[in-house]
Amino acid sequence: xxxxxxxxxxxxxxxxxxxxxxxxxxxxxxxxxxxxxxxxxxxxxxxxxxxxxxxxxxxxxxxxxxxxxxxxxxxxxxxxxxxxxxxxxxxxxxxxxxxxxxxxxxxxxxxxxxxxxxxxxxxxxxxxxxxxxxxxxxxxxxxxxxxxxxxxxxxxxxxxxxxxxxxxxxxxxxxxxxxxxxxxxxxxxxxxxxxxxxxxxxxxxxxxxxxxxxxxxxxxxxxxxxxxxxxxxxxxxxxxxxxxxxxxxxxxxxxxxxxxxxxxxxxxxxxxxxxxxxxxxxxxxxxxxxxxxx
Amino acid sequence: xxxxxxxxxxxxxxxxxxxxxxxxxxxxxxxxxxxxxxxxxxxxxxxxxxxxxxxxxxxxxxxxxxxxxxxxxxxxxxxxxxxxxxxxxxxxxxxxxxxxxxxxxxxxxxxxxxxxxxxxxxxxxxxxxxxxxxxxxxxxxxxxxxxxxxxxxxxxxxxxxxxxxxxxxxxxxxxxxxxxxxxxxxxxxxxxxxxxxxxxxxxxxxxxxxxxxxxxxxxxxxxxxxxxxxxxxxxxxxxxxxxxxxxxxxxxxxxxxxxxxxxxxxxxxxxxxxxxxxxxxxxxxxxxxxxxxxxxxxxxxxxxxxxxxxxxxxxxxxxxxxxxxxxxxxxxxxxxxxxxxxxxxxxx
Numbered sequence: 001x002x003x004x005x006x007x008x009x010x011x012x013x014x015x016x017x018x019x020x021x022x023x024x025x026x027x028x029x030x031x032x033x034x035x036x037x038x039x040x041x042x043x044x045x046x047x048x049x050x051x052x053x054x055x056x057x058x059x060x061x062x063x064x065x066x067x068x069x070x071x072x073x074x075x076x077x078x079x080x081x082x083x084x085x086x087x088x089x090x091x092x093x094x095x096x097x098x099x100x101x102x103x104x105x106x107x108x109x110x111x112x113x114x115x116x117x118x119x120x121x122x123x124x125x126x127x128x129x130x131x132x133x134x135x136x137x138x139x140x141x142x143x144x145x146x147x148x149x150x151x152x153x154x155x156x157x158x159x160x161x162x163x164x165x166x167x168x169x170x171x172x173x174x175x176x177x178x179x180x181x182x183x184x185x186x187x188x189x190x191x192x193x194x195x196x197x198x199x200x201x202x203x204x205x206x207x208x209x210x211x212x213x214x215x216x217x218x219x220x221x222x223x224x225x226x227x228x229x230x231x232x233x234x235x236x237x238x239x240x241x242x243x244x245x246x247x248x249x250x251x252x253x254x255x256x257x258x259x260x261x262x263x264x265x266x267x268x269x270x271x272x273x274x275x276x277x278x279x280x281x282x283x284x285x286x287x288x289x290x291x292x293x294x
Numbered sequence: 295x296x297x298x299x300x301x302x303x304x305x306x307x308x309x310x311x312x313x314x315x316x317x318x319x320x321x322x323x324x325x326x327x328x329x330x331x332x333x334x335x336x337x338x339x340x341x342x343x344x345x346x347x348x349x350x351x352x353x354x355x356x357x358x359x360x361x362x363x364x365x366x367x368x369x370x371x372x373x374x375x376x377x378x379x380x381x382x383x384x385x386x387x388x389x390x391x392x393x394x395x396x397x398x399x400x401x402x403x404x405x406x407x408x409x410x411x412x413x414x415x416x417x418x419x420x421x422x423x424x425x426x427x428x429x430x431x432x433x434x435x436x437x438x439x440x441x442x443x444x445x446x447x448x449x450x451x452x453x454x455x456x457x458x459x460x461x462x463x464x465x466x467x468x469x470x471x472x473x474x475x476x477x478x479x480x481x482x483x484x485x486x487x488x489x490x491x492x493x494x495x496x497x498x499x500x501x502x503x504x505x506x507x508x509x510x511x512x513x514x515x516x517x518x519x520x521x522x523x524x525x526x527x528x529x530x531x532x533x534x535x536x537x538x539x540x541x542x543x544x545x546x547x548x549x550x551x552x553x554x555x556x557x558x559x560x561x562x563x564x565x566x567x568x569x570x571x572x573x574x575x576x577x578x579x580x581x582x583x584x585x586x587x588x589x590x591x592x593x594x595x596x597x598x599x600x601x602x603x604x605x606x607x608x609x610x611x612x613x614x615x616x617x618x619x620x621x622x623x624x625x626x627x628x629x630x631x632x633x634x635x636x637x638x639x640x641x642x
Contacts, residue, residue: 035419086618092418093365097559098617100552104610111603222430222548225423233419261438268434271427278412278424 002134007255008248009135015247016145017210020203021220022227022239023151024196030159030234031168031192034084037099039200040221041106046072046201047208047217048114051121061122065205069198076197080190088189103218111215118212121205144206151199152240159236168192172234226270230277232287241285246270310484327473331466339465345577346472347534350479352557352569354526357483359555360563361492362519363499364413368425369527369554371432374546376402376528377535381449382442384536391455391536398532399525405432406524413516417502429548436543448542452535468537475533479526483566486522495519499564556613562625571624576609583608 021043028036036042049071053064083102087094125143129136158165170178171188179185207217227246231238253269283289299314301307311317331339355369380398383389389397409428413421436443443449454463455471462468486492494515497505506512535541553576561572583605590597597604620626 035423083614083618090617090621092422093359093555093559093563094617094621096365096419096422097555098614100555101610101613101617104552104606105614106610108603108605108607108610112600112607222426225426229420229423264434264438268431271430271434274427275412275424275431278416278420278427282416282420 003255004252005133006135007251009132009137011248011251012244013137013141013145013247014250015244016141016148017203017207017220017243018224018227018247019148019240019243020144020151020199020206021224022231022243023148023155023236024199024203025224025228026231026234026236026239027155027196027199028192029228030172030236032084032189033172034095034099035233036196037096037221038103038106039196039224040218041103041110042072042076042197042200043204043207043220044213044215044217045075045106045110045204046197047121047204047213048110048119050201050205051114051119051208051213054122055119061124068205069201072197072201073194076193077190080193084189084193085186088185103221107215107218114213116215118214120212121208124205124209138210140206140209144203147202147206148240148243151202152236155236164188164191223270226274226277228284229274230284232284234288235284235286238284238286246273249273308488310488324477331469336465339469341577341581343465343468343472343537344534345573346469346476347530347537348554348557348577349476349570349573350533351527351530351554352561352573353479353483353566354523354530355554356558356561356563356566356569357486357495357526358519358523360558360565360568361487361499362495362516363502364410364516364519365418365422365555366425366520366523367422367548367551367555368409368428368432369523370546370548370550370552371429372402372406372524372527373531373534373550373554374436374541374543375405375432375524376531377541377546378436378443378449378531379528380532381452381535381541384453385449385451391453391532392457395529395532399528402528402531403521403525406527407517407521410517410520413520414513426548429551433543433547436546443543446543448540448544449535450540452539452541454539455536462536472533472537475529479529480566480570487566491515491518496564553609556609558623559613560616560623562623565623565625567628568623568625571628575624579608579612580605 021039024039024042025036028034028039046068050065050068053059053067054061057064059067079102083098084095087098125139127138129138130142131137155165159169160166167178167183168188168191170181170183171185175185178188203220204213204217207220211217224243224246227242228239229242230246231240231242250266250270254266257265257269277284299312301312306312311320330342334342351369351373355366358364358366358369376398379401380391380394383394383397384391409425412424416424437445439445454461454468456462460467462471487496494505494510497508497510498512498515498519502512505515531546534545538545557572557576558569559572560575561570562568583601587597587601616623
């Protein structure tokens with residue numbers, strides 16, 4: 001039982017980071033139906049930019065982090081304007097490939113500037129573990145869970161009650177109708193990208209606290225794909241439920257199956273589940289079902 | 295249409311090479327390809343073999359993505375399935391290469407169709423993610439099914455193909471083997487789109503519900519597209535494995551799948567010529583970069599150390615620029631050039 005609860009708590013802890021990363025995917029998809037396969041690279045770039053401000057430029061943390069978020073937002077604005085806007089209405093493969101191309105550009109660019117060595121970000125939280133039942137947990141995980149919950153709550157309210165939030169939902173629903181009601185679709189896309197990049201940068205800073213900053217941070221982009229599919233690509237709340245579920249599932253399957261097959265189940269179990277979800281319920285737990293007409 | 299060429303039979307209208315100019319061009323390309331080893335050095339021949347192998351894979355992926363409209367992010371893994379099948383069959387069971395090659399294609403086709411099953415319900419984005427899952431799962435199997443694949447060590451000492459007195463173990467001899475295979479693959483693909491099945495693929499791409507209404511069996515056709523594309527991938531993998539003589543799972547990562555997709559986008563979706571041109575373009579890029587680095591080295595010392603990062607950056611940039619500026623790729627550019635010279639110098 002201790003083993004089980006240990007696995008579950010570890011899973012929840014990792015899942016909170018997934019939820020944070022998944023939120024960026026969902027926001028862009030919800031507004032513009034673009035699955036941003038460069039989200040992981042945005043996470044990595046966010047961490048590097050924060051590192052540049054906090055360590056290279058020696059700015060105090062309270063200044064460095066907002067500045068980093070600002071720079072990432074501006075970067076996202078440029079990306080949206082230069083690469084995504086000209087492709088509005090183009091076939092889906094063009095949009096998928098442009099985000100893949102973007103991920104190459106970001107990865108190569110970051111490597112040219114910062115190299116491949118692991119950089120260390122100044123610790124934001126104390127490293128003394130907190131005892132959660134039988135399991136010691138590093139505070140950074142609890143903070144990222146709290147951050148994810150706060151952000152999800154904030155965005156749920158944002159989408160439900162605020163004017164720009166409703167405009168974004170309208171654009172996600174039907175671009176033509178939204179245009180005819182005087183909503184600027186371009187503005188909505190730009191806002192979605194900026195918010196997603198800011199969330200990605202926050203996720204990057206959190207992840208950088210755990211393992212340091214290096215190019216492999218970008219792998220989170222792949223790892224959260226099962227999360228967003230499980231939660232539903234257009235569901236903000238689904239990001240957090242999916243994140244925690246996949247985190248737990250990863251740890252449980254690894255804990256019980258690894259001894260049987262000789263390790264590495266963690267990496268593949270979420271994708272096996274992903275295939276199953278896609279076959280049974282492609283829209284995920286909380287996503288919107290699409291009915292197709294000719 | 296060319297001036298002065300009149301077709302009087304359906305046969306002539308349906309022919310693969312419809313004009314004398316086309317026949318001359320293809321003849322010239324063939325001649326150059328056959329004569330290439332007489333002038334090329336070992337380095338160039340080695341590169342040509344690798345490009346040839348990628349052409350086979352790219353032509354296959356273009357059947358699936360370009361002609362049938364099913365996006366696949368798992369093509370690299372299917373190449374890996376073919377490579378491993380062939381390697382295991384020849385090293386462990388001493389099967390001849392000539393048998394292992396088609397078997398590798400068939401096994402890859404079987405695996406490809408299994409992962410093609412979701413295409414029954416999924417489209418576009420969701421299908422892309424499903425195939426990405428295929429890539430991750432197959433890669434995982436390559437690393438962890440150590441009894442067969444030997445994990446990250448990979449399989450080495452894969453024997454080269456032997457035909458009577460000839461052993462294909464030099465770049466020059468392997469070049470001819472690859473050239474023949476590429477020729478067969480390109481010819482089969484070009485012919486495919488003159489058949490009912492090929493037309494059905496295109497109908498599925500353009501509007502699959504409508505194609506279903508017109509009597510195309512959607513599921514069967516999509517599965518066939520997956521199987522065919524994976525068969526090409528398997529053949530490419532087998533050829534690759536016997537050329538390298540050592541394979542590890544690293545060869546068949548997501549990066550390879552992305553490169554294949556980039557090739558058909560750069561070359562032109564839904565065009566056999568496009569797949570060939572795209573594979574050539576990305577295959578020749580390293581040479582261009584190497585010369586560029588040699589040139590820049592005195593100005594920016596140490597640029598060589600950044601080569602991998604710069605290559606990555608440029609690769610992404612090229613894909614993006616093609617998508618933005620010439621979505622129909624090199625095939626369209628080539629068509630434009632031909633159009634320009636068709637009436638030259640008497641345009642208008």
